[in-house]
Amino acid sequence: MGNSSSLLTQYDLEDLQNHTNHLFSQREIVSLYERFCALDRTGKGFISADEFMGVPEFAVNPLCQRLLKMLEGLNFKEFIALLSAFSARATQQDKINFIFRVYDTDANGKVTASDILQVLRDLSGSFLSDKQRELVLNQALEQAGYTKDSALTTEDFSKVLGNLKMEVEVPVD
Template sequence: MGNTSSMLTQYDIEEVQEHCNNLFTQQEIVSLYKRFCQLDRSAKGFISSDEFLSVPEFAMNPLSQRLLKMVDCLNFKEFVAFLSAFSTKASIQQKIECWYSQHTIIFKVYDIDGNGKVSFKEILSVLRDLTGSYMSENQREQVLSDVLEEAGYTTESSLLLNDFIKVYHSVVSKNTNFNILQYPTGRMIQGKTNYRVLTVNNCESCTQQSIILDCPGFNTVETIDPRIIYKG
């Protein structure tokens, strides 16, 4: 798999599938390999950070600049492992431990100075990127303080990996009534990733009407048939 001009063998596919904890099917891995080859324009066997920025879904991510330090010079196996951390099939533990036993993709994003600990100021800095003008600085500080307190920490705490897992899990495990889920189908359409979007209403006693899905910056390359939108 060092040269992107070569084809994947069945052994390669199974090896990559095992490396990503079976979060992608074999067909999805083949599709990802085609995408990898498109990004690796000079067929050098790895993707540079600049080539990663050519992916609209990545470039538009508010954390893209922070993620770049982790995606430079990825070979195909590392490329799939990186993407597996964002798979909706991944468990919390898999998302957190997908790359290294002592470090994680998510943890590294927040550990800005790379000292192996995450501080209140570092989390706040990432929150600024995520929330932009939608939240004031006071609101961000209050929300973060509440989250830390609920998990048993304070704004003065320095979170090690296990501490971070505890805080992160307490946030993502909370149930909400209405969720919007998005994940790649493994198909490529005119060189672009095809996504499936699910809306989930967990409230049995309330209904949602006139739902509008708006994806700023994303342009579909084919006409969307309204009949594909259905009630499950």
Template sequence: MGSASSMLTQYDIEEVQEHFTQQEIVSLYKRFCQLDRNAKGFISADEFLSRLLKMVDGLNFKDFVAFLSAFSSKASTPQKIEIIFKIYDSDGDGKVVFNDIIEVLRDMTGSFMSDEQREEVLNQLLNEAGYSRESPLLKNDFIKIFDYEGLRMEMEVPID
């Protein structure tokens, strides 16, 4: 994913509209521009959720939409799991270990939960799924855990 300048064009809209409607794309572009505080045409790690951007150098608009498209209702579960796996696999080694998950949970829960509570919840979740805290999880393990009927990993794009 790149750091090239980005202006919304009809070509950009056509290229990404398999994931969102034209109205949603325009709304996403407005949000993208708000996040691109320096108006450079890409979102730096400081401008966006730095945890999610550990996997990229910066996002132009098309990259931004491609990333978010994994959470659209049109995306398949494997596409969604691919992005979630990349979020947890912060070092890019192809596996997620206990501490990777704890780090994401810490980012998501903040002071709402203590480290002990996070570890207890994660240990219980892993045990119920047939894993232990020593088990490195590969992408296939994520598919096994997340690919079940009724799981909704979707977002709605607010239309301004």
């Protein structure tokens, strides 16, 4: 499964479907594999930071550095497992777990006000001042019953996010 010249066997497809809890169809997996191979220009079996940054949509994403930490060096099996949160078949909890990982900047299993402020800073750039970001954060936390001193677990994070919609349609040829 490492380079673009290899093909996925039926066994590979079934294994990958099982690995992603059947959140992708076999056609979607093939399409994702073709895209993965196209991005893996060196044929090493993983996508480097430089290769990811070569994708214009990725490079302009304000969270690209955070996402790179999660994506860089993943093989295809790990890559689609991570992407499975974007499947239309993924549960709300799958999606929240992914977003939680983006916000948990120090990977300690908790999201703090500092973590959220850093993500807000990345997302808003100079559009919002630090004071405005803190106000937004405090209001969101307060509405969910938390304070800026709270350290949110994934369950707490679910309450703050509410009804999240996060889906990407995988084009299949």
